[in-house]
Amino acid sequence: MEDKEKPELWAIIELFGHNQIAGIMSEYSVGGCSFVRVDVPVTKECPxxxxxxGNGAIYAITITDEETARAVAERISPKPMSVWSAREMLQLNRSDQEARQEGDDIPL
Structure with a gap:
């Protein structure tokens, strides 16, 4: 059986939850499951x-040219992860513990 090369296409992907993402779209398989892979280009705000x-997360896909997908990626300025990082959370936890040791009341 011949292994067919899967195309990479520039696209704007609309996700459930009123989110969008734009970049190079391709198919990706891991652990026996198929996913839509989106390689988001570098923008002014984000690397x-x-x-x-997964297919359940996608509402619509608009195939487009590179220029349009890059412009949409720049406009929506998607973030690769939450603003909170593990390092920041650990620092906050450390600050809370220090405050408790000093006898300060920290509301939950």
Missing amino acids: GYTKLY
């Missing part, structure tokens, strides 16, 4: 990154 989406 390039890759996201994988």
Whole structure:
């Protein structure tokens, strides 16, 4: 059986939850499951990154040219992860513990 090369296409992907992402779209398989892979280009606000989406997360896909997809990626300025990082959370936890040791009341 011949292994067919899967195309990479520039696209704007609409996700459930009123979210959009734009970049190079391709098919990706891991653990026996198929995903839509989106390689988001570098923007002024964010470095390039890759996201994988299951078919249940996608509402619509618009195939487009590179220029349009890059412009949409720049406009929506997607973030690769939450603003909170593990390092920041650990620092906050450390600050809370220090405050408790000093006898300060921290509301939950």
